[in-house]
Amino acid sequence: MRILLSNDDGVHSPGLVALYEGLRGLGDLEVVAPDRDHSGASNALTLNRPLTVEQHPNGFRSVDGTPTDCVHLAVNGLFDVPFDRVVSGINTHANLGDDIIYSGTVAAATEGRHLGLPAIAVSLANEGLFHYETAARVVRLLLEHNRPLVLGPRSILNVNVPDVPWDELKGFRVTRLGRRERAEGAVPMTCPRGKERYWIGAAGEGGDAGPGTDFHAVREGYVSITPVHVDMTRHEALVPLDEWVDALPDGFGGQV
Incomplete structure (x- = not known):
């Protein structure tokens, strides 16, 4: 098995190192990650x-770009031998609910899926103890499963570990x-040159966080495994929307 590892916290992140160490011996591992923290980059492509790629003494490669850039380059040009799957992480903090919209960790996994590879995004629901080895062991257990998992097209696993x-x-x-509640307000500050600046406010707490959700599982001490489908179409809205468009008073009747 040939596995591509990436993340959004950067090539020197302890979570990435722990993931690499935890998967040693499982297959041929290659690491391509951003040269700095790109948390919140989502699926941005440069x-x-x-883009510049550098190889480090430990064999890891860094890219002066986003997590999506890293996976795209790795799968589409940096290596002659194809990969079997992509694992992104271990993210320093949880990626629960709405977090996945912004997460570079999840984006690296979805880029792998877009390029035809099974992919897992893994995050640590950090309480300041940094048990990365627990999350790495979870990933290894999932990859060693003797029953293949078929999720269907454009789907990944989003894993959060207590x-x-x-x-x-x-x-x-x-x-x-x-689902999280509304984020906290932006925090104003004044830079040394006297100009007003803003910090993006902290994410809201879990608004929809009851039984069955990723929030609830992690809070109860369980590993949360969520299948994520990248098709963002709200399929149940297609028929009522079509009827609504047909009724537009523009003479076209929803037809072109």
Whole structure:
């Protein structure tokens, strides 16, 4: 098995190193990650300049671009031998509910899926204890499963692991994405040159965080495993929307 590892926290992130160490011996591992923290980059792709790739003494490669850039380059040009799957992480903080819209960790996994590879995004629900080895062991267990998992096209697994020692995990739960409350307001500040600047406010708490959600599973001490489908079409709205468009008073009747 040939596995591409990436992340959004940067090539020197302890979570990425822990993931690499935790998967040693499982297959041929290659690491291509951003040269700096790109948390919140989502699926951004750099199209306005060329990208630089550097190889580090530990064999890891860094790219002066986004997580999506890293996976795209790795799969589409940096290596002659194809990969079997992509694993993105271990993210320093949880990616629950709405977080996945912004997450560069999830974006790296979805880019792998767009390029035809099974992919997993893994994050640590950080409580300040940094049990990355627990999350790495979770990923290894998933990859060593003797039954192949077929999720269908454009789907990945989003995995969130409680920040506890391995023997304190309660188990695994298959979950749906919860939903956060509205984010906190932007925080103004004044820079040394006297100009007003703003910090983006902190994410809201879990608004939809009851049983069955990823929030609830992690809070109860379980690994949350959520199948994420990248098709953002709201299919159940197609028929009522079509009827609404047909009724537009523009003479076209919804037809072109």
